[in-house]
Amino acid sequence: MIKAPPRVAETKLIVRTAKGTLLRVPATLAYTGGRIEFLKSPYALKDEIKAMKGSRWHGYVEGDGRKIWSVDDCPRNRFQLGFLQGEDVYAWFDRDLVRHDYDRPLMEHQKHLADSGLTYHYQLWAAEMGVGKTLAAQEVIERSGIKWVFWVGPKSSLPNIEREFRKWNMDRSIRVEMLTYEGLVRWVDEHKPGDPIPQMLICDESSKLKTPTSQRSTGAQRLADMIRETYGFDGYVIEMSGTPSPKSPLDWWSQCEIAWPGFLREGSTKALERRLAFMVDAQYDSGVFKKRIGWKDNENKCAICGELRDSGYHKDGDACEEDCEDAHPFEPSFNEVAYMYERLKGLVVIKHKKDCLSLPDKRYRKIHCKPNASTLRVAQALAQSAVNTITGLTLLRELSDGFQYREVEDGKTKCPHCDGKRQVEEWFDPTDEDRTFAAIDMLDQQLVGRLEKRLVDCPRCGGSGEVVKHKRIVREVPCPKTSALKALLEENEEVGRIVIFAGFTGSVDRVKGICHKEKWDVVRCDGRGFEVTTHEGDIVTDADALDYWADTASNARVAFVAHPESGGMSLTLVEARMAVYWSNSFKPEYRTQSEDRIHRKGMDENLGCQIVDLIHLPTDERVLEVIQANRKLELMTMGDFRDALTT
Numbered sequence: 001m002i003k004a005p006p007r008v009a010e011t012k013l014i015v016r017t018a019k020g021t022l023l024r025v026p027a028t029l030a031y032t033g034g035r036i037e038f039l040k041s042p043y044a045l046k047d048e049i050k051a052m053k054g055s056r057w058h059g060y061v062e063g064d065g066r067k068i069w070s071v072d073d074c075p076r077n078r079f080q081l082g083f084l085q086g087e088d089v090y091a092w093f094d095r096d097l098v099r100h101d102y103d104r105p106l107m108e109h110q111k112h113l114a115d116s117g118l119t120y121h122y123q124l125w126a127a128e129m130g131v132g133k134t135l136a137a138q139e140v141i142e143r144s145g146i147k148w149v150f151w152v153g154p155k156s157s158l159p160n161i162e163r164e165f166r167k168w169n170m171d172r173s174i175r176v177e178m179l180t181y182e183g184l185v186r187w188v189d190e191h192k193p194g195d196p197i198p199q200m201l202i203c204d205e206s207s208k209l210k211t212p213t214s215q216r217s218t219g220a221q222r223l224a225d226m227i228r229e230t231y232g233f234d235g236y237v238i239e240m241s242g243t244p245s246p247k248s249p250l251d252w253w254s255q256c257e258i259a260w261p262g263f264l265r266e267g268s269t270k271a272l273e274r275r276l277a278f279m280v281d282a283q284y285d286s287g288v289f290k291k292r293i294g295w296k297d298n299e300n301k302c303a304i305c306g307e308l309r310d311s312g313y314h315k316d317g318d319a320c321e322e323d324c325e326d327a328h329p330f331e332p333s334f335n336e337v338a339y340m341y342e343r344l345k346g347l348v349v350i351k352h353k354k355d356c357l358s359l360p361d362k363r364y365r366k367i368h369c370k371p372n373a374s375t376l377r378v379a380q381a382l383a384q385s386a387v388n389t390i391t392g393l394t395l396l397r398e399l400s401d402g403f404q405y406r407e408v409e410d411g412k413t414k415c416p417h418c419d420g421k422r423q424v425e426e427w428f429d430p431t432d433e434d435r436t437f438a439a440i441d442m443l444d445q446q447l448v449g450r451l452e453k454r455l456v457d458c459p460r461c462g463g464s465g466e467v468v469k470h471k472r473i474v475r476e477v478p479c480p481k482t483s484a485l486k487a488l489l490e491e492n493e494e495v496g497r498i499v500i501f502a503g504f505t506g507s508v509d510r511v512k513g514i515c516h517k518e519k520w521d522v523v524r525c526d527g528r529g530f531e532v533t534t535h536e537g538d539i540v541t542d543a544d545a546l547d548y549w550a551d552t553a554s555n556a557r558v559a560f561v562a563h564p565e566s567g568g569m570s571l572t573l574v575e576a577r578m579a580v581y582w583s584n585s586f587k588p589e590y591r592t593q594s595e596d597r598i599h600r601k602g603m604d605e606n607l608g609c610q611i612v613d614l615i616h617l618p619t620d621e622r623v624l625e626v627i628q629a630n631r632k633l634e635l636m637t638m639g640d641f642r643d644a645l646t647t
């Protein structure tokens with residue numbers, strides 16, 4: 001248990017002198033009203049204290065004025081203070097792993113995950129899809145001896161988890177409550193002091209907790225903190241994710257904070273960003289702010305300017321003359337992104353699929369579809385007229401998928417100006433009837449006194465009370481991805497199974513149509529749910545979608561057509577040997593997860609699998625680049641240099 005410390009504590013804090021010597025300097029701390037006040041503290045620690053969570057200088061607080069700092073009295077700051085007092089705060093995580101014997105047929109990496117959970121209790125498992133985290137977590141649940149557990153995950157994942165629990169005969173005396181992240185938020189909101197608290201929290205797909213300010217993250221943080229407060233090292237908080245930092249290395253911060261506040265020294269994502277990235281001052285309308293210009297992910301980037309040796313203004317580089325005034329000597333930087341892997345050790349267990357299972361590598365293939373002249377013209381017009389980058393990018397991605405949107409007339413609707421009353425009030429000047437006013441509240445009082453009111457025909461609808469309504473219609477235009485897809489379907493005719501992802505509902509429907517034409521049945525999976533159709537277009541109602549897919553004897557050719565973000569991330573589709581991206585979702589985390597539906601245990605290891613991207617407009621390539629760049633950084637923080645440099 002974490003003991004409540006005395007109200008005022010005399011202690012010593014460790015200070016590093018300019019020469020690098022460590023000194024222990026006396027300090028006085030007061031714990032009061034949820035704050036820790038530094039009544040006496042070494043000046044040299046000013047920056048450390050300022051960087052702590054909730055730091056405040058009392059000199060400017062009205063009615064106070066004491067020349068002291070205070071910080072939040074929270075687990076993170078207590079952990080950091082412990083560190084400053086010279087305590088071995090990482091001792092719990094530095095202990096040797098306790099090994100267990102397992103009756104179930106766990107693979108070595110599953111045993112390691114379960115042993116880590118049972119030894120350290122507060123953990124983040126960065127384990128890729130398909131390595132069998134669920135069974136490892138089940139072992140932790142059963143062997144912990146705890147009888148009340150919260151399992152939190154995306155709604156679509158929960159039925160699969162329950163199925164796995166049943167498969168491995170989960171101990172029925174344990175109450176494992178399955179919650180969605182929204183359900184967790186509600187539970188925390190409704191929780192009152194003194195209400196019972198579960199002793200274990202498991203957060204599946206924990207990249208959903210990557211934004212520290214989101215309701216999900218603050219909810220998970222509160223419950224995790226309550227578990228720590230109530231049960232100390234007898235409690236458990238385990239987060240699991242195959243893609244813990246899908247967008248940027250900063251995504252680690254919030255998940256680490258939930259697992260063990262303060263384990264990462266930086267007190268916020270901003271502070272972590274300052275450490276991991278090259279930042280410059282940038283002038284905005286509202287002032288000067290730090291702006292990120294690149295990640296510290298390569299020693300060949302210069303520590304001073306963040307540029308590579310040959311592209312920066314370096315004395316010895318190519319970009320500069322010998323005597324250039326702007327030039328500075330190149331100074332190698334430290335790869336902070338890769339070092340994250342070292343810093344996370346103890347709290348984070350990383351399992352790469354390729355190290356766990358003997359799966360053959362995925363083979364990637366791009367098919368370039370040549371856009372025709374009219375498509376390029378439309379693309380140019382779209383890019384120029386878009387109100388902002390995101391809208392422009394979305395329109396271009398839709399165009400690339402073979403869709404054009406247009407506004408057309410769609411009947412009539414009540415005039416919004418006269419509200420259908422055909423006439424509106426108008427003020428006029430009797431001395432000059434051509435001077436009219438629609439409103440008088442902004443006018444000079446003297447003038448208003450002279451005005452009279454009359455009813456006139458509504459100027460918007462001309463007195464008809466109705467105006468023309470518009471609607472956005474989508475027009476399918478010929479798209480070269482169609483013939484590329486037909487060729488791929490033909491390539492897979494023998495296998496009889498193929499997985500196709502498309503990033504828009506319209507594209508999903510379009511792909512379905514192409515498959516039908518080529519005599520493939522379709523299992524569709526997107527935001528609308530599952531739908532099975534024969535190649536003649538008849539809806540199949542008497543079979544479960546996944547059973548229909550798996551029945552290779554009765555159903556010769558079935559295409560699984562899905563939106564990459566659609567539910568059921570843990571679906572197994574290993575019967576297919578190819579996954580085709582008609583188009584991508586713009587959310588990187590879904591790319592890895594969707595690829596791994598065919599690349600997992602159970603696949604034909606001799607034949608391997610192929611991931612194919614259909615590239616039409618340059619935006620397709622751009623989306624793919626963003627996804628790959630994010631994945632590269634993520635792999636680097638997960639200690640995987642080979643893949644980080646080659647994918």
Ligand SMILES: [Zn+2]
Pocket residue numbers: 302303304305306307312313314328329330331
């Ligand atoms: Zn430089």
Ligand SMILES: [Zn+2]
Pocket residue numbers: 313319320321324325326327
């Ligand atoms: Zn120069």
Ligand SMILES: [Zn+2]
Pocket residue numbers: 415416417418419420421422423458459460461462463464465466
């Ligand atoms: Zn009108």
